Amino acid sequence: MPPELQSPEIQAFATGFPITLLHIAVTMLILVLAAGIYILLTPHKEISLIREGNSAAAVSLGGVLLGLSIPLATSLARSTSMLEIALWGAAAVALQLLVFRLVDMMLRGLPQRIQEGEVAAAALLVGAKLATAVIIAAAVSG
Template identity: 30%
Template structure:
């Protein structure tokens, strides 16, 4: 296949997977609306969402490196989104002293940075496992 066309297809798939992932994350957060918070300048939520975007793209990158088909990349991308959601839920469960969602809503940048780091860390582990 023409490398320019293939690059465009991977680009389009990445956009689609990220958008679907962000819609699912928006449904996961009940105490605020991600894009409203970002529009209002909430850096903590922006860090959290940014980590998810970069995390999904890292998984897609490793998938493109190690797979032969576009469909495999879509499947790995979807799997990466699911694991990012699981990581976010676990992060919230393991922080017993406070709610991650409430802290992000209250603009706690420290929690946003940890959320960003969790997303990137999960993506690196998932990506490295793709063969």
Template identity: 30%
Template sequence: MTGSLEGLLPFMTYFGTGLAAMVLFKVLYALLTPFDEWQLVKKDFNTSAAISIGGALLGFTLALASAAKNSVAYSDFLIWAGIAMAAQLITFTAVRFILLPSIVEKIENDKIAGAVVLASINISVGMLNAACMSY
């Protein structure tokens, strides 16, 4: 039994750091977006905002999970978590200013099609990011 628990401390370290990174990502993503998805979801029951933030979190977490799985050391995990976070934040910026300049209005007005496209792009970038981290 003792042998089975040897990995508990590294697990708790990586898992705790992963959860903290998810919270940090959510905060930074909210700062980057001109609207507060959590408020739109909680207050207005805005489905588009829920899809949007859900896709962003899922995309980031896919890459974060790959960073945890493929890291050779904790410091390596931290570096790749930062890269994953940057990739997702840059993705939203590119979508907002280049691909779909009206995405903010679409989400605020609960236009689901725009949110699905944004979520799909975020998830796709997260999957690609995760695959590229499997060195």
């Protein structure tokens, strides 16, 4: 083997890269599962609405993905185990569902507003989700 391939940096990369890919894959799986749970538990059907061209539903679902991915990314960077990443993912889903309910209480009829394509309501929801995500991420990073 050429000496440059035996350097500590190359060896560390060769050892660490598969583990990094595994962590990324597990975190992405958690993101997909968490988004799926969120979609199932909200009263409107975002995917169907998006397929019909509903911008408010697309904005809302995009906010969910960002709101979940921010704490998951921080957890991925700071955690020492897959279990820890999964626990923070579950916490993020629970808190994002709570944020949905709080914005719904404030605006009254949030699911209906999103179904009707009201982007203003969806934008407020996204803002609340992102604010919550940033706070969760800060809590994860200690």
